[in-house]
Amino acid sequence: MFMGFMRHFLNTYVYNKNQKNVQKNKKFFSRLLCENIEFIKREFGDTADLSIKYLKIKDISSALITIGGMVNKDTLTHSVMKPIIEKQDEIQGTTGQEKYKYIRDNIIVSPDQLQVSNFDDAFNMLMSGFALLAIDGCDCMLCLGVQGFSFRSISEPSTEIMQRGSREGFVEPLMINMTLIRRRLKTTDLRFDLTQIGGVSKTSVCLCYLNSKVSKDILKKVKQKLSGVNLESIMESGYIIPYLEDQGDFSLFSSVGMTERPDTVCGKISEGRIAILIDGTPNVLIVPYLFIEYFQHLDDxxxxxxxxxxxxxxxxxxxxxxxxxxxxxxxxxxxxxxxxxxxxxxxxxxxxxxxxxxxxxxxxxxxxxxxxxxxxxxxxxxxxxxxxxxxxxxxxxxxxxxxxxxxxxxxxxxxxxxxxxxxxxxxxxxxxxxxxxxxxxxxxxxxxxxxxxxxxxxxxxxxKNSYGVPFTSPISPFNIFAMRDVLVRSGWSFLAKKNIRVQDLPGSEVKDRNINKNI
Amino acid sequence: MEKRPCISVGQIFSMLFVSRMVITMTYGTLLIGDSDIWDHLISAILSLSITFLLILPIYKLYILDTKMNILDNLRDLMGKLGHFFILIYVLYFLIITLHTLSIFDNFVANCINPPISVRLLCIFMLFSACYGAYKGLEALSRASSFIFIATVLALIFMFSSLISSVETINFRPLIYENYSSVTEGILYMISQSSCLVALGILLPMATGSSRKKFAGIILWNIGVYVSFVLMIILITGTMGEFVSTQLFPVYTATSIGKFGAFRHLDSLYLGIWMAGIFLKTSLFLLLASEGIKKIWGEKIRKISILIMSILLSICVFFINNFSILKKNSITVFLITFLIFNIILIPIILIILKNKKISKESKIFEK
Amino acid sequence: MRNKILNLSFIFIIIMLFSGCSEQHQLHQKLIIQGIGIDKTADNYKVTVQALDFQNPMSEDEPSLKIIEISGESVTKALDNISKKTSLKPVYSQNLVLILGEEAAKTGVNNFIDFFVRHCETRPKVKICVTKSQTSEIFKLKYGEKSIKSKNIHDLIPQKLNSDILHFVSNLKNSYTDPWIAWLDIEEKKESNKENNKELVLKGIGIFKEDKLINLLENQDAFGFMILKNVPNFNSCIINTEQTGEITCVINNSKTDINPEINNNNIKFCINLNINASVFSLDKNKNFYTHNFEETKKELENKLSEQIKQICNETLSKILKLNIDVFEFSKILRNSCPKYFKLIRNNWREHLKNVKFEIKQDIKITATGKEPI
Structure with missing residues (x-):
């Protein structure tokens, strides 16, 4: 499953990159291996963790480029190097390009494979734990999913203890966190939108929402605000909270929620909210977040x-x-x-x-x-x-x-x-x-x-407004129906009668809200 | 296109209710003189019906065009002259703010006698209200719901704590002496109905059907006067002739009721009352700035709030030197101003509007 | 630039507000007044104040009670002298009781009562009473081992007597009615020979004509007054019948209903008393229960009602003779016959002299208790 997500990530990522096609000054690979390697070495400087393993595959020089510590060496050996060396006699073709194609389609057994043609994408892959296979005479490289970095295991978050309920909390790698949500909401309606922010850190940020519940207006606003983040590096979700709140609106209370629990996130997104998962931190942001939510706990x-x-x-x-x-x-x-x-x-x-x-x-x-x-x-x-x-x-x-x-x-x-x-x-x-x-x-x-x-x-x-929804809603503007979860916590039979989406709360100015008198 | 504030009918009326009740709570010798409070029972009932009549022109104007308030109409129908009338409305709102502050000043000086300067407390209140006005109508109306709940709870609590100490022997026959108290009471109550002008401005701003707004007007007025009547019954019933010795009998009444071990809860009522005064001052500053906005635009509006507050705070220092703020003259002055603002101008506007509509329909027919 | 000006003005406001600090008194720097006594000397008023003293507490948990005696030309001036004498800021909001010396009450309360009505800290529910002793003596009285607290004095005055500033001033302000207050005094305990054998008791009622004390009712008169004012448990009635011997009865509650009747310009008040009494102690020698119970009870009720009627009659005639209206007859007349009252109100005092009254009583003995031991 992890690999599956990785592929999904890659596809989305590269697709997004291609779509944008913004980086006009992208540097593409040369056909000469030495030139490519030279460029990579120059870009990385003399960094200690870059490792380049030169191979000779049927008289053609090739190189396997990895970042130390981010790949699983076993997988690399067994699914990449061993097949290439053992089956190099079978390789057909005369030019580097032909050999590359044969190796890609017939020899390597790794399920995660991707082809990149420029350095920017290659670097991104490399730093996400992929191995790059470069062959002389070929102007593209093969990315191989052999990630193997270590991360903290899933455990109960110490900041949000619950009496009952799941003992799982988010961890640092984004992919694992996405899995934790997907496992709880097995619907095709669940969407993950990936982008990258941070000039230097290039942190992956993922918007998670239910497509049928979310307000497109709010989603657009969140994306707009995220694209306005001009930070160099994002080490924690708290870095981008100020960017997600309304500018010029000083308040001690934040209209962006934060949680470490996947079940809380699932609850929130099923009410039309958007969760923002950030790679490298277990804290997930939730928007829009209202005042009353500070008092609502999953345990309730x-x-x-x-x-x-x-x-x-x-x-x-x-x-x-x-x-x-x-x-x-x-x-x-x-x-x-x-x-x-x-x-x-x-x-x-x-x-x-x-x-x-x-x-x-x-x-x-x-x-x-x-x-x-x-x-x-x-x-x-x-x-x-x-x-x-x-x-x-x-x-x-x-x-x-x-x-x-x-x-x-x-x-x-x-x-x-x-x-x-x-x-x-x-x-x-x-x-x-x-x-x-x-x-x-x-x-x-x-x-x-x-x-x-x-x-x-x-x-x-x-x-205060949180994405067009009044921060104090549904108390003021008042709605009697919404009091089922404010003044009292009604039974599930009543709560389940109607799912109140955040954009439908009274006083909301979200354009695509459902204008219904009951809520 | 300018963004319309999104406020509900309930919020508007809770805002107006609180604004009216804070004045009711200061009801007493200061503003009614030696007039008999018990006879005001009749005044309250009569004032209720008079108020309904006073609302008619505003309501009619609203029905003609549910999207435009008096200020919009003035600007659209009267051009440059309209700007002049808008300024008169601005002036009215400022005078009401000053009047509210003068009541606050008098009340604090007489009932609380705080160790800090009363004027400074007044100015602190004014600048806080300035923040409220700056934040806009939406913020104020949302905050008003909370203050409304607190006010209603305080009223219920006060009524229930007093009801046991009511002595029926204190209830004299009504209109025992002469009618002057009744007329004085009516004049006082109508003069304090500045919220009617506010209603003319706020009504079109609320989201909701006309029927809902109509019901709101009726409920609001009945609510205001019923609590007035209850208050009169309770303070007369509990205090008898003692009422006439007190400058602010409602406040004195709060100190009679007690709740378990906690006595003298008047300070708590006072707290809620202060929140109400805050709301009223903010609301009227905001309405004044709305007028400014209609003439000079949004940017000037925000600056004007600060300028108006500074002007008012200068006035606060001389608040007691204004002879116009004294009992009789202020009542006459406020009523004249009120009638001008909610009867005369709206009727002129209705005539102009009707002309415009018939003209437009003729063009359309052609 | 605009921001700078805003910030500076904000700081200015904050500094102005901080100026309040200089005048601020901490709680222990305040004199929390609990009781005030007013005596009249030859040409001055002597004011005795009982207050909590936090500067020299008795123990860690209990403040000592400070008694301050000050005099001045008027009560207000005397009270003003408190802070000069103690350097503490007096706080009147916790005041529980106001004791008037007989002399001060007789000279007229209008000279000083205004302070207690108009001062922003004093409360209308402060209890008020009169005493023949010096007020300072009352405050210095020992209650067990400790000095008497104003709370004890406050609790001695029955709630239903309405002996508080609110009712006092209310009746004072009404030109047709007259105020009354409780009368507390020091009595020596008969049985004890100890050093502090004095105690404070509710002796009766002080009645006023306008603002001057004119009479102090005690014993039977006070008892009659209490019954008519619906204050129970003030005194007991001793009834003697042949069959039962001496029996003590206590009034548990009474309800008075006064209705005016006007015949040929004669005003008559019908006073209906509805009283519940209980037998308190029985004669040891005679057995109450050996006789026909219902009959004996009836007889007892008849005797009691006769006695009460007599007491009330006496009290009423005594008070009416003084030509004062402490029973608020004028208000009752005003409410039930407004037109008639309007006609006669200018000569109300004259009419009051000729007022007739008729007492109808309905007395029930509700609890008889067990046989005597």
Whole structure:
């Protein structure tokens, strides 16, 4: 299957290249082997991993060019070199061209074969792990699929743990990832569109969608935006996220989703979304991505409806808590103590009275310490991880309070905020920034300032569109039918009644949407 | 072709409801003087029917051409003179924004007495609203749905927390003294109906059938006045004569209700109210900028928002020095302006439009 | 260039906002006022404030209660002096109770009540009461081992009595009605000989004529007032019958319905009392249950109703003699006979003197409990 995909990849790739025919200054092969080899050597410089094996096939010189480490030497020996050497007497023809044809059609047993006639294509093949067979007197080369580079095995993604469901996560090679999706959606409707981006890295990027579900308008826009990526190299999917979002539209919330799970991708593309697979990273991008999707987790759909609804609301609550709690705590305690019930007020006031800092400063400080520790925990070599947690527990948990530097209620608020933010890990980035914004406004302007800033953030979120679909849809613009998966997570019998495509959501401006009053 | 904002009928009316309710919540001695709140029950019912009459010209104009709002019509039918009238609308929206800010200023100064300068809070609010207006109608209308839900929840919560402390002995016979309170109430309520002008501009912008919009108008108005009536009943019932000692009785009423261990939830209501004020200020700044756009185009519109905010923020510093913002004069002033904007101009436009249509049909016949 | 200007103006706004920080008070720098007492001295007002003291807490978990006594020409001036005296910013939003000294109440509350109505932090539901003692004595009282908290005082005043700023001011503002408030006072415990043998009790009701306190009702009068105002559990009635001996009854709840009747310019109020009572303690020597139960209960009810009728009658005549309208008769008349009230309202006080009333009572003993031990 892997090889099959490779062929598919090659065909698509070369087809695309031929179609475009843009590289007018492409350099074509010469008939002289030495000239070709000379050019390749010059282009690659003295790189250590380029290996050229010269062969004599019935008096004609030929060369087998490979990149070390990217080919499987066994396959190369058994399916290419051995047949050529053993059967060289059988080779017919007089010119190099004729011999090349005979070897291609009758001798080599590798299933993946392709003919290239210019250096650009040849280099691409070479760097994708193909072996090139060049024969003197022939102006084309044979690419042989003998890839054999090693990659990480498929395992459960550590960033998206699920209670139930598949334990498979995406890996780095694009082809494997494509297989993982294809295996779950066995339909001819599933399409993979390959392109390359990145001036130097020439990273393969694959758009994956269901042809009958996807909006052609959105697809066109995504392709347009991808072709506008002017990066030299793409090491991670995060590199191209800014290019996929609306330009000039500043927001803390991203309208491009990211996942490491093939089952999530399948779910998303069956609602008309487009997945963008990038070679070399297990993170797959999903567009269009709406605000509500941050709270929808694949696990929700495998649980009981009542429990899934409960967890859905827990997530909303956790989001509100993690963003607003520290700000409200500071704002209310400083400006509006009348809201607090007596005993709570007393506790907070006593704690504030014993610490040297103002409540706002104290809260900012402890949040900063927490963020530093979180970052340290993330970057630190694993064997040292325990050290961080011990120091953290001691510094923040015990000593800070007992030394009287930080009040116990503040610590509790920070802990609650931190734990709440783990409930929706995808939103961690905006939450951590907003948290600080709200602490500062709460400390300076009280609950009123918080409310104004909250409304500002609300307007910011509401002003966002993700490929013509309002970011806040289907809550605002509202659709009662779509609430089956927002306010509650209805049972599958109801969810399956109608598949809502993303472009049909209320307020959508996508041109080829299905205008139906029900959705 | 200019991109039409995609907003639904529900969003428009939720936006207008919130804009109207924030003013209702500040209903009190500041704007109605010594007039009797209990008699305003009748004023509210009468105002409801008057409002329906006031909407007729706008609605008729809308029916004639469902794609064009008052500003478009002014530009198309009246040419250069139309530009002048558009500027009058812009001025009206700015005055309403300033009026809203003056209420906000008064409210904050009297009820909250914050440790920071009230003027600065006002300016902070104004510039935040400026951002809202800059982001456009779509963003505002979407945000309004959230604020609408919060407002409705707050109202329900307030009503249910107060209903147990209502004392029927406080309900006097209606119109016990004289009719002046009723007329004053009507004048006050109509003068605060600036949303009707907004309706004339927003109605054609919404997607949806005319029937849906008609239902929206009816529901919106009934919703506004029913909550008004409920509010009057509740504050009079719970507070009796105490109402007359309070500058903002609705706000005082919120501090009476309690929810378990949490008392004095007025600050929370205040938070929601602030979001509403934000929405109203943004909306009217945006409408003013729409007028500018009709004359000078989109680019100037964005700059004009900033310029208008700066102008308004200068005015905010002298907000209490304007005698026109005082009770009686502001009511008369606002009503005159309102009648001009939603009766006079639309009727002239209807006549011109009808002429144009008959002319066009004659040409077509020929 | 435009961006630079925008950024600069943004920074300017932020800096202006930060200027708020300088005036910001932290929670422990605020004086969270819990109770206020107002006394009148010869030519000054003495204000006693009970507040939470976070600067010198009793323990890690409990703040101490600070009692501050200040005086000034007016209550507002005295309260203004708090921050001068303590360097803390007073916060009135957590205030629970306002205690008026007898003298202060008698001179008229209009001199100071405005502060509690208009100040943006004070709340309408603050409970208000009057006392014969010095208010500072009440705040200094010990409650067990600790000092009495304003919360304890607040809880002593029954919710149904409506003895709060809201109702007080509402009746004060209405020119035909008069306000009333609870009367709390210090009593010495009879049985204990310990050092702190004083306790705070709800003694009765203080009734006002316009803004001045004119009478303090206690014992039976207060009991009658409470029944008419539907405040249960204030006092008990002792009934003595031949068959059952002394029986103590407690009013569980009462519902008063007042209807005006007008005959030849004579105003008569029919007061219907609907009372549920329960037997609280029985005579040890006589057995309540040996007799015909229903009959005895009936007799008991009759006796109780007679007693209550008498108490209410006395209370009402006493109050009406003072020519004050604490039972909101004027409002009732206004609501049911608006036209008539409009005619007489200018002479309402005159009419009030001649008001007749008739009490009809329907008393039920709902719980009799078990036989005596």
């Amino acid at each position: 759909y495998s649980m009981h409806t009542y429990f899934a609804t409960f967890t859905r609301w827990l997530k909303y609550l956790a989001f509100v808590l993690s963003v607003l709690l520290p700000g409200l705590y500071v704002g209310i305690s400083t400006f509006n103590p009348e809201i607090l019930p007596g005993p709570i007020l007393t506790k907070i006031a006593l704690a504030v009275g014993t610490t040297p800092f103002s409540l706002m400063f104290e809260t900012i400080l402890i949040h900063l310490i927490y963020e530093i520790m979180r970052e340290a925990g993330l970057r630190i070599p694993r064997p040292l991880g325990h050290a961080v947690s011990i120091v953290g527990a001691l510094v923040i948990g015990e000593t800070a309070v007992s030394s009287g530097l930080i009040g116990a209620p503040t610590l509790m608020v920070v802990a609650l905020t931190a734990i709440s933010s783990y409930v929706i890990p995808n939103l961690y980035e905006p939450i951590s920034i907003l948290k600080f914004v709200f602490i500062i406004t709460g400390g300076l302007l009280g609950i009123w300032g918080i409310m104004i800033v909250f409304t500002l953030v609300l307007v910011n979120i509401c002003s």
